Amino acid sequence: AQKITQTQPGMFVQEKEAVTLDCTYDTSDPSYGLFWYKQPSSGEMIFLIYQGSYDQQNATEGRYSLNFQKARKSANLVISASQLGDSAMYFCAMRGINQAGTALIFGKGTTLSVSS
């Protein structure tokens, strides 16, 4: 069984500062993918970044980077230079790579509040 743990219900950061959102996972799959999504109050799920378990380098997408530590089973999201528009709920998720058609399993989420 797969499990995603996000231990920070809420995080607060000031504009232009960096923030790290924590995510740990557990799985018995040898190959898996880790995802981060942003969900604003409108409800849509906005894909941010993806990391495959066999990727050698940490994924980066603009201001987003994923600090992947496989031995610790952690996949923390780092947002650099926070903006007011970053205020939203953030979900870490995973799926098995070798299981065709498998769903994403989500953590409980972290609400990020960015202040000016």
Added chain:
Amino acid sequence: GAVVSQHPSWVICKSGTSVKIECRSLDFQATTMFWYRQFPKQSLMLMATSNEGSKATYEQGVEKDKFLINHASLTLSTLTVTSAHPEDSSFYICSATIHGTSGNTIYFGEGSWLTVV
């Protein structure tokens, strides 16, 4: 990127009536679609997985007779909430993937807010 369209975005229905939510893949063939339910400030909970042309696989605790899922074509899956009650009020969101693919190949609809009065 791939686009998944969900309709309606908002729906209000009376207790006891049924409501249908559609999930369409607009520019790819989605052999597998997933339906999630989300309560305010909570996580997305997987309700069921549907494969085109076959019966949906429901997660434990999800009433299959209440939440009818049909995946009749490679571009359309529907979720029907039958005999809706106020406790069914929630945010429902679908996602779609192409069977046999892995990695970052899951695409979400915009979600549907259901209010039962």
